[in-house]
Amino acid sequence: MSLFSQQDLHDIEAAVQAAEKKSSGEIVPYFVDASADYPEVFWKLLTYLNSTWTVAALAWFEYGNYWYDLGILEVILIGLTIGVLSTLLLVRIPFVIRLLADRDSVDRAVTSRAAEAFLSEEVFRTRDRSGILIFISELEHRVLIVGDSGINAKVKAGTWDSLVTDLIASIRQKKAAAGLIAAIDQCGTVLKEAGVTRRDDDTDELGNTLRKG
Template identity: 30%
Template sequence: MVTGMKKATSLLTDDEIRSIEAAIADVEKNTSAEVVPVIASASGRYDRAEDLFGLLFSLIVLGCTWGWIQGLAPVVDTWGASTASRLPMAAALAVLAVSFFMGMALTSHFPVLRLPLITKREMQEEVERRARETFQRLKIRKTEDATGVLIYVSLYEHMVHVVGDDTINAKLTREDWQTLCDTIITGFRHGKPEEGMRKGILRCGELLASHFPVAPDDANELVDTLYLID
């Protein structure tokens, strides 16, 4: 895409979505847990990075304008040659202000421009925050035995985060979730998001089945679907 940010809703074909949803159904044949995958276009707005880019852009534009217009025109008087400015202060401030907002508008349209100004920690915090919000919004916490799992993928940040309900977290560790995340990331890194998601979901099923095997009276409490959020 021109903007440098892939939209979640345009990432996969209909067949690829069905393949992922089939993997969810296969997993839940062997575990009582409920697995909900989500792919989001981005998790944060990163206004600070947008402001920083606007400031840097305005300074660059001002410097270029100064060099182009200034010209240092010679003024000769009785004491010899001196120089005079061709860019009044008011004009300089106007260039600074206009180019600042132009820089902010550019980052809104081309989000990739603010990436160098966002720290990895800031991205991680935004992804984790949005994953927790999504866990609540999709009512994953309301499963009867607290066995819901959210697999959250954020495209802009290139990050994956897993949120497990209380019962799940009592059995599985961060290392378990990291292996799942690494599986998904590998697929995306090689340009195969469908494969990464499907393998990640199946890996999640393997982790869950040993601790939460399916019961004879098990009911499917959450719909087996892939959520795409732009």
């Protein structure tokens, strides 16, 4: 996992164990490199860079003396080639993807991927419907906290906003592990204060490790 070392994984697991002792909540941390491929970024870059390099090549052809015996079609081809190569290089840079990806597309992708994680990890399969997913999508710098019905019945909407904001800030500062551990601990506290009471016969229903999608 690019964001997390082996020691981080151990510390995160320990944090989940400690947080779950505060309530009956079952905390499931989940991490993905990206929620989607965002193909529109490639086409936006290609269109812009091809146009820019082709115009630049034509201007150089018109006003410079560097093209020797090249014809205008060859000059255009050179501009297009540079545009394609530039696109192939830049489209791999996370910052460029975040900059050019459509906001609505990112929102849909992250929400959909978090829903898939909720189902695939069976966060809903707890006795009191007390599962809670902490979903991290690295590329987009997005975090979602998704509670099952037993959690949502006791925790007010908007309660998780500050935790999400703090965790995103930690990811941007290259402190994802520390941020996630803090978020897990705060989740445990929020659930305890909200009355998600731990039963005397409480068991670990969903495991404690950081999942990788």
